[in-house]
Amino acid sequence: MRWQQLLEQAGHQVTVVTGYDGEPTDLLIALHAWRSADAIQRFHTEWPEKPLIVALTGTDIYHHQYQYPEPTHASMAAASVLIGLHDLVAQDIPETFRHKLLTLRQSAAKPAVRGGSRPEPGQFNICVIGHLRDEKDSLRAAWASRLLPEESAIIVSCAGKPHNDEWRERALSESKDNPRFHWLGQLDKAQLENLMAVSSLMVISSVMEGGANVVSEACRAGLPILASDIPGNRGLLGEHYPGYYPVKDDAALARLMRKAETEPEFLAQLTDCVKELAETFTPERERQSLEQAVALALAAVNPAG
Template sequence: MNIIIITPAEEGSRAGNRATAMRWHHLLEQSGHHVSVLTEYQGEQCDLLIALHAWRSAKAVKAFREAWPEKPLIVVLTGTDIYHYQHEFPDVTYASMETADLLIGLHDLVSQDIPELYRSKLVTFRQSSEQPTAFAGSRSEPGQFHICVIGHLRDEKDSLRAGVASRHLPDDSEIIISCAGKPYTEEWREKALQESRDNPRFQWLGELNKAEIANLIAVSNVMVISSVMEGGANVISEACRAGLPILASDIPGNRGLLGKDYPGYFPVRDDKRLAELMYRTETDGEFLAKLRQRVMELADTFKPEQERQNLEKALALAVQKST
């Protein structure tokens, strides 16, 4: 098929929506489709359109349906769609859900957090990650217990929570926090710089490229995901494929990927509880091994081939629903 993917993230961006769009571009072309990735829809002809983000891509969804009322349309629900925009801007967000032939969610619990009216349109599957060339901790440095935080610096990610938590650690701890990501605003840039200046355990690395992220994971002993909301973070895929233990905020987007009984959760924005867990991973070898075993058990669910097959099933179902 001739497929258009709409993403609100500009070309060259390392935002999650752009990364998803480009990965799907690659996977779908592997299946023999012709795929274009655009930030706006201007009436281009195609066999099927995939819109990443119900709210941000609402204009594209509306324009495509008006131009091609009988062609299949897929809308991908992001974390901000599910946990923010459907409540703040329900008319626009629900209009995209209503218009779509098929909705895609990126963690297992999405159906619990959207209106029952749209659940029959929903399919869920996991984002994938390539097998890394170096596993987590393979390049770790003696005298340091390295914890990484990877993702754009923004309110939804609560990006500096691990840094704040590290201030509660005892003096004998060797934990160092490395935070990688582009600041969403100038205010976030200043906050990251200030934390780097004031906190000897914290370093902000700025925005890293793919190879640099892979190296950061290879030197890390643990990853922290402190998000307030997530639609299914791809860094979980990367961590699991690399065997990197995760400490995660207890939110649906993380539970929907790691499982309800995963032992590494902490309450949202609770830096003291996070500090306890970080120190436990450093000092309790059995606990760290248990976390590593759990992420390694999940690794196969994040394989690219599995995601490609799930995409193919979604395309077929969207075509079926549109006829």
């Protein structure tokens, strides 16, 4: 829906559908190489002369192209342009498709000025935002908080809808047994902005990401991040970002959480980094990238024009 709005601002007529039945259109943008594989092949077969853009997700890049290589790579082959959502996607797709790749950073609106809401006195609040599922490693910060010394004031608050009943029970159990952890369930936009406003730090603990939009939101809010060291995070935050920890490493994450709590210069360093990145996640930049993708797709099918 965000891409629809941005493309309409650029003067295009856009229809969002959940399935493609062969109807004529000037250009198709397919989200997910694997999940949209049937629609991609139908469009490419019925309208081979028309431009086709395929947006690659984290599951496409780091899971589906290995578990379902034939349909996923067929989608990449059919595309006029591939959209990747972080700077390192080219390293993780077949070399034959890299010339089609355009990097687009997902945008976030600038939230209300941070500081309007206040944290509880004597607390150092850390937030985790995103659906609770395996790919997000959603309880890693909660588990890391168990390793903190007794004098730490860290409280971890997690907002997100559980992927299934198992994740719901995990979150409820952790909330009950871990005094440093609160699962808040699914929050609306205003509630999420408030959670970020009262937080001093965000943890993004994913084991697999194609370029998480929550990174954009945190950077635009000036909220420092601790992130798992995976391509999807490194491709957004940069090779030299100081807040990475090894994937699924409770002890390493706990050390960084405690460092951010007790060393103001480290927290300030993280904050400066995300503030510098904020302008790369604006809606204007995302719209420009979408327009560039459309122009490249048109040029690919009509080189002379």
